[in-house]
Amino acid sequence: MLYIVGLGPGSRDLMTQEALDVIKKVHTIVGYATYVRLIRDMLEGKELVVTGMRGEVERSKKAIEIAASGEDVAIISSGDAGIYGMAGLVLELASKMDQHIDVRVVPGVTASIGAAAALGAPLMNDFCHISLSDLMTPWDVIKQRVDAAAKADFVICLYNPRSKGRPNNLREALDIMLKYKSPDTVVGLGKDVARKNEIETITTIKDLNEEDVNMTTIVIVGNQNTYVADGRMITPRGYTL
Protein backbone atom coordinates (compact mmCIF):
# COMPACT_ATOMS: atom_id res chain seq x y z
CA MET A 1 0.00 0.00 0.00
CA LEU A 2 1.23 3.49 -0.86
CA TYR A 3 0.10 6.09 1.66
CA ILE A 4 0.24 9.73 0.55
CA VAL A 5 0.24 11.57 3.85
CA GLY A 6 -0.46 15.22 4.62
CA LEU A 7 1.39 16.23 7.78
CA GLY A 8 -0.62 19.41 8.40
CA PRO A 9 0.94 22.87 8.80
CA GLY A 10 3.81 21.76 11.00
CA SER A 11 3.08 20.83 14.59
CA ARG A 12 2.31 17.30 15.74
CA ASP A 13 -0.93 18.63 17.26
CA LEU A 14 -2.38 19.41 13.86
CA MET A 15 -1.66 16.01 12.31
CA THR A 16 -4.64 13.71 11.95
CA GLN A 17 -4.77 10.53 13.95
CA GLU A 18 -4.55 8.51 10.73
CA ALA A 19 -1.43 10.38 9.57
CA LEU A 20 0.25 9.65 12.92
CA ASP A 21 -0.77 5.99 12.76
CA VAL A 22 0.52 5.55 9.21
CA ILE A 23 3.86 7.18 9.98
CA LYS A 24 4.26 4.88 12.98
CA LYS A 25 3.29 1.78 11.00
CA VAL A 26 5.24 1.94 7.74
CA HIS A 27 8.88 0.93 7.45
CA THR A 28 9.82 3.34 4.65
CA ILE A 29 9.18 7.08 4.48
CA VAL A 30 9.78 9.09 1.32
CA GLY A 31 9.93 12.86 1.46
CA TYR A 32 11.49 16.24 0.96
CA ALA A 33 14.14 16.92 3.60
CA THR A 34 12.26 19.81 5.25
CA TYR A 35 9.13 17.72 5.77
CA VAL A 36 11.03 14.69 7.00
CA ARG A 37 12.51 16.94 9.68
CA LEU A 38 8.98 17.75 10.92
CA ILE A 39 8.63 14.13 12.06
CA ARG A 40 12.25 13.34 12.85
CA ASP A 41 11.43 12.01 16.31
CA MET A 42 9.17 9.33 14.77
CA LEU A 43 11.75 7.89 12.40
CA GLU A 44 13.81 5.54 14.58
CA GLY A 45 14.51 2.28 12.79
CA LYS A 46 12.86 3.39 9.58
CA GLU A 47 14.20 3.47 6.06
CA LEU A 48 14.27 7.01 4.64
CA VAL A 49 14.28 8.16 1.02
CA VAL A 50 14.99 11.88 1.19
CA THR A 51 15.43 14.20 -1.79
CA GLY A 52 15.88 17.94 -2.13
CA MET A 53 13.77 20.71 -3.63
CA ARG A 54 12.39 19.95 -7.11
CA GLY A 55 12.97 16.22 -6.48
CA GLU A 56 9.21 15.55 -6.57
CA VAL A 57 9.17 13.29 -9.63
CA GLU A 58 12.13 11.24 -8.39
CA ARG A 59 10.53 10.82 -4.94
CA SER A 60 7.18 9.82 -6.37
CA LYS A 61 8.67 7.20 -8.70
CA LYS A 62 10.70 5.74 -5.86
CA ALA A 63 7.61 5.48 -3.62
CA ILE A 64 5.60 3.84 -6.40
CA GLU A 65 8.37 1.30 -7.01
CA ILE A 66 8.54 0.40 -3.32
CA ALA A 67 4.76 -0.04 -3.13
CA ALA A 68 4.78 -2.10 -6.35
CA SER A 69 7.32 -4.45 -4.73
CA GLY A 70 4.69 -5.21 -2.09
CA GLU A 71 6.01 -3.08 0.77
CA ASP A 72 3.95 -0.47 2.65
CA VAL A 73 5.43 2.99 2.16
CA ALA A 74 4.42 6.56 3.01
CA ILE A 75 5.26 9.59 0.91
CA ILE A 76 4.78 12.78 2.89
CA SER A 77 3.67 16.33 2.09
CA SER A 78 3.16 19.29 4.38
CA GLY A 79 -0.42 20.51 4.78
CA ASP A 80 -2.81 18.33 2.84
CA ALA A 81 -1.17 16.14 0.19
CA GLY A 82 -4.00 16.85 -2.25
CA ILE A 83 -3.63 20.64 -2.22
CA TYR A 84 -0.54 21.74 -4.15
CA GLY A 85 1.07 18.63 -2.56
CA MET A 86 2.29 15.20 -3.67
CA ALA A 87 -1.00 13.34 -4.22
CA GLY A 88 -1.69 14.42 -7.79
CA LEU A 89 1.83 13.77 -9.01
CA VAL A 90 2.00 10.31 -7.44
CA LEU A 91 -1.36 9.26 -8.91
CA GLU A 92 -0.43 10.68 -12.32
CA LEU A 93 2.88 8.83 -12.33
CA ALA A 94 1.42 5.54 -11.07
CA SER A 95 -0.98 5.60 -13.99
CA LYS A 96 1.70 6.53 -16.54
CA MET A 97 4.04 3.85 -15.15
CA ASP A 98 1.17 1.35 -15.47
CA GLN A 99 1.49 0.48 -11.79
CA HIS A 100 -1.96 -0.37 -10.49
CA ILE A 101 -1.00 -0.18 -6.85
CA ASP A 102 -3.26 0.39 -3.85
CA VAL A 103 -3.08 4.02 -2.79
CA ARG A 104 -4.59 5.76 0.22
CA VAL A 105 -4.48 9.56 0.36
CA VAL A 106 -4.46 10.50 4.07
CA PRO A 107 -6.04 13.94 4.44
CA GLY A 108 -4.36 16.74 6.36
CA VAL A 109 -5.01 20.28 7.52
CA THR A 110 -3.97 22.52 4.64
CA ALA A 111 -2.05 25.74 5.27
CA SER A 112 -5.02 28.06 4.66
CA ILE A 113 -7.08 26.30 7.33
CA GLY A 114 -4.25 26.53 9.84
CA ALA A 115 -3.69 30.20 9.05
CA ALA A 116 -7.41 30.98 9.15
CA ALA A 117 -7.80 29.40 12.59
CA ALA A 118 -4.86 31.41 13.91
CA LEU A 119 -6.26 34.66 12.43
CA GLY A 120 -9.90 34.16 13.55
CA ALA A 121 -12.55 33.04 11.08
CA PRO A 122 -11.86 34.60 7.68
CA LEU A 123 -13.12 31.64 5.58
CA MET A 124 -16.74 31.61 6.74
CA ASN A 125 -18.06 32.49 3.31
CA ASP A 126 -17.18 31.33 -0.21
CA PHE A 127 -13.45 31.40 -0.90
CA CYS A 128 -10.77 30.49 -3.46
CA HIS A 129 -7.30 29.05 -3.29
CA ILE A 130 -4.88 30.49 -5.82
CA SER A 131 -1.18 29.69 -6.04
CA LEU A 132 0.89 32.65 -7.24
CA SER A 133 3.70 30.34 -8.34
CA ASP A 134 3.91 30.49 -12.12
CA LEU A 135 6.27 27.53 -12.41
CA MET A 136 3.36 25.20 -13.22
CA THR A 137 0.55 27.50 -14.37
CA PRO A 138 0.99 30.40 -16.85
CA TRP A 139 0.95 33.82 -15.13
CA ASP A 140 -1.84 35.02 -17.45
CA VAL A 141 -4.12 32.20 -16.27
CA ILE A 142 -3.34 33.02 -12.64
CA LYS A 143 -4.10 36.71 -13.22
CA GLN A 144 -7.46 35.83 -14.81
CA ARG A 145 -8.32 33.74 -11.75
CA VAL A 146 -7.39 36.56 -9.38
CA ASP A 147 -9.55 38.92 -11.43
CA ALA A 148 -12.55 36.57 -11.49
CA ALA A 149 -12.28 35.79 -7.77
CA ALA A 150 -12.04 39.44 -6.78
CA LYS A 151 -14.89 40.49 -9.07
CA ALA A 152 -17.23 37.87 -7.56
CA ASP A 153 -16.22 38.93 -4.01
CA PHE A 154 -14.65 35.65 -2.94
CA VAL A 155 -12.35 35.55 0.06
CA ILE A 156 -9.00 34.74 -1.57
CA CYS A 157 -6.25 32.54 -0.09
CA LEU A 158 -2.91 33.01 -1.81
CA TYR A 159 -0.44 30.13 -1.66
CA ASN A 160 3.23 30.64 -2.63
CA PRO A 161 2.61 34.39 -2.56
CA ARG A 162 6.15 35.67 -2.92
CA SER A 163 9.68 34.39 -3.35
CA LYS A 164 13.03 35.74 -4.50
CA GLY A 165 12.35 34.39 -7.98
CA ARG A 166 9.00 36.21 -8.22
CA PRO A 167 9.10 39.22 -5.92
CA ASN A 168 6.33 41.13 -7.75
CA ASN A 169 3.55 38.55 -8.24
CA LEU A 170 1.85 39.45 -4.95
CA ARG A 171 1.82 43.19 -5.70
CA GLU A 172 0.47 42.51 -9.18
CA ALA A 173 -2.26 40.23 -7.79
CA LEU A 174 -3.28 42.83 -5.18
CA ASP A 175 -3.41 45.53 -7.86
CA ILE A 176 -5.83 43.37 -9.87
CA MET A 177 -7.99 42.89 -6.77
CA LEU A 178 -8.12 46.67 -6.28
CA LYS A 179 -10.17 46.92 -9.49
CA TYR A 180 -13.05 45.47 -7.40
CA LYS A 181 -12.03 45.39 -3.72
CA SER A 182 -11.63 48.44 -1.49
CA PRO A 183 -8.04 49.35 -0.46
CA ASP A 184 -9.35 48.96 3.12
CA THR A 185 -10.24 45.29 2.58
CA VAL A 186 -8.91 43.26 5.51
CA VAL A 187 -5.90 41.03 4.79
CA GLY A 188 -4.56 38.36 7.14
CA LEU A 189 -1.05 36.95 6.95
CA GLY A 190 -0.19 33.62 8.55
CA LYS A 191 3.56 33.01 8.49
CA ASP A 192 5.07 29.70 9.62
CA VAL A 193 1.74 28.70 11.17
CA ALA A 194 2.09 25.92 13.76
CA ARG A 195 5.88 26.14 13.57
CA LYS A 196 8.55 27.92 15.56
CA ASN A 197 8.48 31.69 14.81
CA GLU A 198 4.79 31.66 13.85
CA ILE A 199 3.52 35.20 13.19
CA GLU A 200 0.00 36.38 12.38
CA THR A 201 -0.56 39.86 11.00
CA ILE A 202 -3.88 41.56 10.24
CA THR A 203 -3.67 44.50 7.85
CA THR A 204 -5.42 45.86 4.74
CA ILE A 205 -4.66 45.70 1.04
CA LYS A 206 -3.31 49.26 1.10
CA ASP A 207 -1.19 48.81 4.25
CA LEU A 208 0.22 45.37 3.49
CA ASN A 209 4.01 45.36 3.74
CA GLU A 210 5.34 42.94 1.18
CA GLU A 211 8.45 42.37 3.25
CA ASP A 212 6.20 40.55 5.76
CA VAL A 213 5.40 37.92 3.11
CA ASN A 214 7.55 35.00 1.98
CA MET A 215 7.00 31.46 0.67
CA THR A 216 5.91 30.13 4.07
CA THR A 217 3.20 32.79 4.38
CA ILE A 218 -0.48 32.30 3.53
CA VAL A 219 -2.17 35.55 2.50
CA ILE A 220 -5.94 35.68 3.09
CA VAL A 221 -7.71 38.64 1.46
CA GLY A 222 -11.21 39.19 2.86
CA ASN A 223 -14.47 39.86 1.06
CA GLN A 224 -16.38 43.15 1.32
CA ASN A 225 -17.92 42.13 4.66
CA THR A 226 -14.75 40.91 6.37
CA TYR A 227 -13.93 42.92 9.51
CA VAL A 228 -11.69 42.92 12.57
CA ALA A 229 -12.97 42.55 16.13
CA ASP A 230 -10.83 41.99 19.22
CA GLY A 231 -7.81 41.49 16.97
CA ARG A 232 -9.49 38.70 15.02
CA MET A 233 -10.27 38.60 11.29
CA ILE A 234 -13.91 37.63 10.76
CA THR A 235 -15.90 37.05 7.58
CA PRO A 236 -19.57 36.92 8.61
CA ARG A 237 -21.59 33.93 7.49
CA GLY A 238 -24.70 36.06 7.35
CA TYR A 239 -26.57 35.35 10.58
CA THR A 240 -28.80 38.16 11.83
CA LEU A 241 -27.42 38.81 15.31
Added chain:
Amino acid sequence: MLYIVGLGPGSRDLMTQEALDVIKKVHTIVGYATYVRLIRDMLEGKELVVTGMRGEVERSKKAIEIAASGEDVAIISSGDAGIYGMAGLVLELASKMDQHIDVRVVPGVTASIGAAAALGAPLMNDFCHISLSDLMTPWDVIKQRVDAAAKADFVICLYNPRSKGRPNNLREALDIMLKYKSPDTVVGLGKDVARKNEIETITTIKDLNEEDVNMTTIVIVGNQNTYVADGRMITPRGYTL
Protein backbone atom coordinates in the same frame (compact mmCIF):
# COMPACT_ATOMS: atom_id res chain seq x y z
CA MET B 1 -10.75 29.29 27.38
CA LEU B 2 -13.30 28.69 24.64
CA TYR B 3 -12.17 26.08 22.13
CA ILE B 4 -13.94 26.01 18.78
CA VAL B 5 -13.18 22.52 17.53
CA GLY B 6 -13.49 21.05 14.05
CA LEU B 7 -14.09 17.29 14.29
CA GLY B 8 -13.18 16.53 10.68
CA PRO B 9 -15.48 14.69 8.25
CA GLY B 10 -16.64 12.06 10.73
CA SER B 11 -14.23 9.31 11.70
CA ARG B 12 -11.95 9.51 14.71
CA ASP B 13 -9.01 8.84 12.38
CA LEU B 14 -9.43 12.17 10.66
CA MET B 15 -9.55 14.27 13.82
CA THR B 16 -6.41 16.24 14.62
CA GLN B 17 -4.43 15.35 17.69
CA GLU B 18 -5.28 18.75 19.19
CA ALA B 19 -9.02 18.25 18.65
CA LEU B 20 -8.81 14.87 20.41
CA ASP B 21 -6.82 16.36 23.28
CA VAL B 22 -9.23 19.26 23.76
CA ILE B 23 -12.29 17.01 23.75
CA LYS B 24 -10.64 14.81 26.38
CA LYS B 25 -9.59 17.78 28.51
CA VAL B 26 -12.64 20.04 28.78
CA HIS B 27 -15.52 19.37 31.14
CA THR B 28 -18.26 20.92 29.01
CA ILE B 29 -19.03 20.25 25.34
CA VAL B 30 -21.51 22.36 23.39
CA GLY B 31 -22.83 21.13 20.06
CA TYR B 32 -25.47 20.13 17.59
CA ALA B 33 -26.87 16.67 18.41
CA THR B 34 -25.54 15.00 15.23
CA TYR B 35 -21.97 16.17 15.89
CA VAL B 36 -22.08 15.26 19.56
CA ARG B 37 -22.96 11.73 18.47
CA LEU B 38 -19.73 11.56 16.45
CA ILE B 39 -17.77 11.65 19.72
CA ARG B 40 -20.25 9.94 22.03
CA ASP B 41 -17.69 7.44 23.32
CA MET B 42 -15.52 10.32 24.60
CA LEU B 43 -18.20 12.03 26.68
CA GLU B 44 -18.28 10.03 29.91
CA GLY B 45 -18.54 12.31 32.93
CA LYS B 46 -18.84 15.45 30.83
CA GLU B 47 -21.46 18.17 30.87
CA LEU B 48 -23.26 18.44 27.52
CA VAL B 49 -25.14 21.39 26.03
CA VAL B 50 -26.89 19.98 22.99
CA THR B 51 -29.26 21.88 20.70
CA GLY B 52 -31.01 20.99 17.47
CA MET B 53 -30.72 22.29 13.91
CA ARG B 54 -30.76 26.10 13.59
CA GLY B 55 -29.77 26.36 17.27
CA GLU B 56 -26.39 27.86 16.31
CA VAL B 57 -26.89 31.25 17.95
CA GLU B 58 -28.20 29.74 21.18
CA ARG B 59 -25.29 27.26 21.32
CA SER B 60 -22.71 29.94 20.67
CA LYS B 61 -24.07 32.27 23.34
CA LYS B 62 -24.13 29.45 25.86
CA ALA B 63 -20.51 28.51 25.10
CA ILE B 64 -19.42 32.15 25.40
CA GLU B 65 -21.16 32.49 28.77
CA ILE B 66 -19.49 29.35 30.11
CA ALA B 67 -16.07 30.56 28.97
CA ALA B 68 -16.74 34.02 30.44
CA SER B 69 -17.43 32.37 33.78
CA GLY B 70 -13.86 31.07 33.72
CA GLU B 71 -14.51 27.48 32.72
CA ASP B 72 -12.85 25.71 29.75
CA VAL B 73 -15.46 24.72 27.20
CA ALA B 74 -15.43 23.28 23.67
CA ILE B 75 -18.01 24.08 21.02
CA ILE B 76 -17.84 21.57 18.19
CA SER B 77 -18.39 21.67 14.41
CA SER B 78 -18.00 18.96 11.84
CA GLY B 79 -15.21 19.42 9.31
CA ASP B 80 -13.24 22.58 10.03
CA ALA B 81 -15.00 25.02 12.37
CA GLY B 82 -13.84 27.97 10.25
CA ILE B 83 -15.39 26.76 6.97
CA TYR B 84 -19.18 27.19 7.01
CA GLY B 85 -18.86 26.07 10.68
CA MET B 86 -19.22 27.63 14.14
CA ALA B 87 -16.04 29.73 14.40
CA GLY B 88 -17.29 32.88 12.70
CA LEU B 89 -20.56 33.00 14.57
CA VAL B 90 -18.90 32.47 17.96
CA LEU B 91 -16.32 35.21 17.32
CA GLU B 92 -18.99 37.59 16.01
CA LEU B 93 -21.19 37.01 19.04
CA ALA B 94 -18.36 37.27 21.56
CA SER B 95 -17.54 40.68 20.15
CA LYS B 96 -21.17 41.84 20.11
CA MET B 97 -21.69 40.55 23.67
CA ASP B 98 -18.57 42.48 24.68
CA GLN B 99 -17.04 39.30 26.06
CA HIS B 100 -13.28 39.50 25.58
CA ILE B 101 -12.65 35.84 26.27
CA ASP B 102 -9.70 33.73 25.18
CA VAL B 103 -10.61 31.71 22.13
CA ARG B 104 -8.67 29.01 20.31
CA VAL B 105 -9.96 27.79 16.95
CA VAL B 106 -8.75 24.18 16.59
CA PRO B 107 -8.39 23.41 12.87
CA GLY B 108 -9.96 20.34 11.30
CA VAL B 109 -10.09 18.52 7.97
CA THR B 110 -12.90 20.16 6.02
CA ALA B 111 -15.34 18.07 3.99
CA SER B 112 -13.83 18.95 0.59
CA ILE B 113 -10.39 17.71 1.67
CA GLY B 114 -11.85 14.46 2.95
CA ALA B 115 -13.86 13.96 -0.23
CA ALA B 116 -10.92 14.89 -2.46
CA ALA B 117 -8.64 12.34 -0.76
CA ALA B 118 -11.26 9.63 -1.20
CA LEU B 119 -11.74 10.52 -4.89
CA GLY B 120 -8.04 10.83 -5.81
CA ALA B 121 -6.42 14.26 -6.19
CA PRO B 122 -8.93 16.66 -7.75
CA LEU B 123 -7.74 19.80 -5.86
CA MET B 124 -4.18 19.96 -7.18
CA ASN B 125 -4.77 23.23 -8.96
CA ASP B 126 -6.59 26.45 -8.00
CA PHE B 127 -10.07 25.82 -6.61
CA CYS B 128 -13.08 27.49 -5.01
CA HIS B 129 -15.48 26.60 -2.25
CA ILE B 130 -19.06 27.69 -2.89
CA SER B 131 -22.04 26.88 -0.67
CA LEU B 132 -25.26 26.46 -2.64
CA SER B 133 -27.33 27.18 0.46
CA ASP B 134 -29.11 30.48 -0.07
CA LEU B 135 -30.27 30.78 3.54
CA MET B 136 -27.36 33.13 4.33
CA THR B 137 -26.21 34.44 0.95
CA PRO B 138 -28.55 35.72 -1.80
CA TRP B 139 -28.93 33.25 -4.68
CA ASP B 140 -27.91 35.93 -7.19
CA VAL B 141 -24.57 36.41 -5.45
CA ILE B 142 -24.01 32.64 -5.39
CA LYS B 143 -24.81 32.39 -9.12
CA GLN B 144 -22.33 35.17 -9.91
CA ARG B 145 -19.65 33.27 -7.99
CA VAL B 146 -20.39 30.03 -9.85
CA ASP B 147 -20.18 31.95 -13.13
CA ALA B 148 -16.88 33.64 -12.25
CA ALA B 149 -15.33 30.41 -10.96
CA ALA B 150 -16.33 28.43 -14.04
CA LYS B 151 -15.19 31.14 -16.45
CA ALA B 152 -11.72 31.28 -14.85
CA ASP B 153 -11.46 27.45 -14.94
CA PHE B 154 -11.27 26.87 -11.20
CA VAL B 155 -11.96 23.43 -9.78
CA ILE B 156 -15.22 24.04 -7.87
CA CYS B 157 -16.21 22.40 -4.57
CA LEU B 158 -19.91 22.73 -3.84
CA TYR B 159 -21.00 22.57 -0.18
CA ASN B 160 -24.69 22.09 0.72
CA PRO B 161 -25.36 21.20 -2.91
CA ARG B 162 -28.93 19.98 -2.66
CA SER B 163 -31.70 19.56 -0.11
CA LYS B 164 -35.46 19.13 -0.09
CA GLY B 165 -35.85 22.87 0.40
CA ARG B 166 -33.73 23.68 -2.67
CA PRO B 167 -33.85 20.73 -5.05
CA ASN B 168 -32.88 22.77 -8.11
CA ASN B 169 -29.87 24.84 -7.00
CA LEU B 170 -27.38 22.18 -8.09
CA ARG B 171 -28.89 21.84 -11.57
CA GLU B 172 -28.94 25.62 -11.95
CA ALA B 173 -25.30 25.89 -10.84
CA LEU B 174 -24.22 23.15 -13.27
CA ASP B 175 -26.11 24.87 -16.10
CA ILE B 176 -24.17 28.08 -15.40
CA MET B 177 -20.90 26.13 -15.48
CA LEU B 178 -21.83 24.67 -18.87
CA LYS B 179 -21.49 28.18 -20.36
CA TYR B 180 -17.71 27.64 -19.96
CA LYS B 181 -17.03 24.01 -19.00
CA SER B 182 -17.47 21.02 -21.31
CA PRO B 183 -20.38 18.65 -20.51
CA ASP B 184 -17.68 15.97 -20.24
CA THR B 185 -15.93 17.76 -17.37
CA VAL B 186 -15.18 15.25 -14.62
CA VAL B 187 -17.30 15.53 -11.45
CA GLY B 188 -16.59 13.71 -8.20
CA LEU B 189 -19.17 13.12 -5.50
CA GLY B 190 -18.16 12.32 -1.94
CA LYS B 191 -21.17 11.30 0.14
CA ASP B 192 -20.89 10.69 3.90
CA VAL B 193 -17.10 10.67 3.62
CA ALA B 194 -15.40 9.00 6.61
CA ARG B 195 -18.78 7.87 7.94
CA LYS B 196 -20.82 4.69 7.67
CA ASN B 197 -22.31 4.31 4.17
CA GLU B 198 -19.57 6.42 2.53
CA ILE B 199 -19.92 6.46 -1.26
CA GLU B 200 -17.66 8.02 -3.88
CA THR B 201 -18.88 8.49 -7.42
CA ILE B 202 -16.95 9.80 -10.41
CA THR B 203 -19.07 11.06 -13.28
CA THR B 204 -19.32 14.06 -15.63
CA ILE B 205 -21.46 17.20 -15.66
CA LYS B 206 -23.73 15.72 -18.30
CA ASP B 207 -24.08 12.29 -16.62
CA LEU B 208 -24.48 13.47 -13.02
CA ASN B 209 -27.57 11.99 -11.43
CA GLU B 210 -28.96 14.55 -9.03
CA GLU B 211 -30.55 11.81 -6.96
CA ASP B 212 -27.02 10.80 -5.92
CA VAL B 213 -26.56 14.19 -4.22
CA ASN B 214 -27.88 15.29 -0.84
CA MET B 215 -26.78 17.65 1.96
CA THR B 216 -24.03 15.31 3.13
CA THR B 217 -22.47 15.18 -0.34
CA ILE B 218 -19.55 17.30 -1.52
CA VAL B 219 -19.60 17.88 -5.27
CA ILE B 220 -16.20 18.56 -6.87
CA VAL B 221 -16.33 19.79 -10.46
CA GLY B 222 -12.97 19.51 -12.23
CA ASN B 223 -11.18 22.04 -14.42
CA GLN B 224 -10.52 21.52 -18.13
CA ASN B 225 -7.51 19.30 -17.41
CA THR B 226 -9.10 17.04 -14.80
CA TYR B 227 -9.16 13.38 -15.87
CA VAL B 228 -9.80 9.89 -14.57
CA ALA B 229 -7.12 7.21 -14.31
CA ASP B 230 -7.48 3.86 -12.53
CA GLY B 231 -10.81 5.03 -11.12
CA ARG B 232 -9.27 8.13 -9.54
CA MET B 233 -10.11 11.77 -10.26
CA ILE B 234 -6.92 13.72 -10.92
CA THR B 235 -6.34 17.40 -11.63
CA PRO B 236 -2.76 17.72 -12.90
CA ARG B 237 -0.53 20.24 -11.18
CA GLY B 238 1.37 20.81 -14.41
CA TYR B 239 4.52 18.70 -14.11
CA THR B 240 6.01 17.53 -17.40
CA LEU B 241 6.05 13.75 -17.00
